[in-house]
Amino acid sequence: NKGLKAMFIMMNEARLGVAVQGLSQSEVAYQNAVTYAKDRLQGRSLTGPKSPDKPADPIIVHPDVRRTLMSIRAFNEAARALVIWTALHGDVSHRSDDEKARQFSDDMMGLMTPVLKGVLTDTGFANAVNAQQMYGGHGYIGEWGMEQFVRDARIAMIYEGANGIQALDLVGRKLPANGGRAIMSFFNEVNTFLKENKDDKELAAFTGPLKKAMDDLQAATMWFMNNAMKNPDNAGAGSTDYMHLFGLTALGYMWARMALTIKAKLAEDAGGKADWFENKLAFGTFFMERTLPETSAHLARISSGSDTMMSVGADAF
Structure with a gap:
């Protein structure tokens, strides 16, 4: 077995x-x-x-x-x-x-x-x-x-x-596993990074958007805790949006970590790669400005719940 x-x-x-x-x-x-x-x-x-x-x-x-x-x-x-x-x-x-x-x-x-x-x-x-x-x-x-x-x-x-199953696995299995230990550990790692770098003005273009994304991710997680137990359809309705909200936040965290390393390289000896590093920072800044804010839309959709999508019968489709 x-x-x-x-x-x-x-x-x-x-x-x-x-x-x-x-x-x-x-x-x-x-x-x-x-x-x-x-x-x-x-x-x-x-x-x-x-x-x-x-x-x-x-x-x-x-x-x-x-x-x-x-x-x-x-x-x-x-x-x-x-x-x-x-x-x-x-x-x-x-x-x-x-x-x-x-x-x-x-x-x-x-x-x-x-x-x-x-x-x-x-x-x-x-x-x-x-x-x-x-x-x-x-x-x-x-x-x-x-x-x-x-x-x-x-x-x-x-x-x-299929990716809808991945989203359900994330929300239905991975989030509540071991009392939420994994997701809380992820929150702690990212929030510790943000706390350690909150006074770095040169990194603000990365830490500011990452902080907003983390707020959205934590709010979505809390919404599930408050609403999914009494109505599991709320978890199913928001699972794909949550998966992508989580993914965007994790990608934003990667960019913030890369930016921190790049700035350290530029402050030392860039080894003739200063232009390469600056260009990489530009792509990272673009992600933080243009892509990461999508977390707010995902949170809004999650928070709308399942009532509307479950309110019509199958014959209405």
Whole structure:
């Protein structure tokens, strides 16, 4: 009678692999889209020609093209960091001699598995579609390869447990496990980081938005505690939004940690990579300004509960 337990060990490992697949599809689609955006000539910059010697400017001069590309890149870099952060916890959970460290890391692995699988594959597919959009009609035909990335990214949202199941696993199993020990440990880690860096004005562009995201995540968690027990439909109705709220907050935490490291590198000797570090900070700032605020929308949807969606009969659909 241990087969189901063994199967879920296999499934959870596979879910982490699928999460990396979602990120990989996002990355390869981004790399192709950037190459095309730098090469494709179409129209002129809104602020005047940037390539006056050419019949048109490359489309990368246009703000909306940059918005699309920066959204994908900023996600990819934070997602890669979150995968590595989680993988390191996997090593600690199996190898550390410190029992408390093993427990904490094992909790983080369990908590992050549905988040990584759901968020990285949902967003990986969306990013592949957005990268395809950079090509216009060219992106829809087989010649450029972008439609292949979109098709390949789509399956990752389904197998090893469709993403709606990942969200239910997070809310229904991972949050209440061991009296909420894992989620409280995550809150404590991020809030400790925020407390330690609250007076760093140079880091405020990262800690300020992260603090707001954490407030949203904690409010959503508390809302479930107060409303899901008496009506489990409230948990089901908000589970996907909670998964993405959690994912955005974790990605924001990764950017804040990266920003802290980058600022330390710049304050010392950047080793000739100052421009590279500054550019990385720009992508991180973009994420904090343009992507992380989506946590508030997720919180609003969670807080609306399940009454409306459950108020109509099946025959009304």
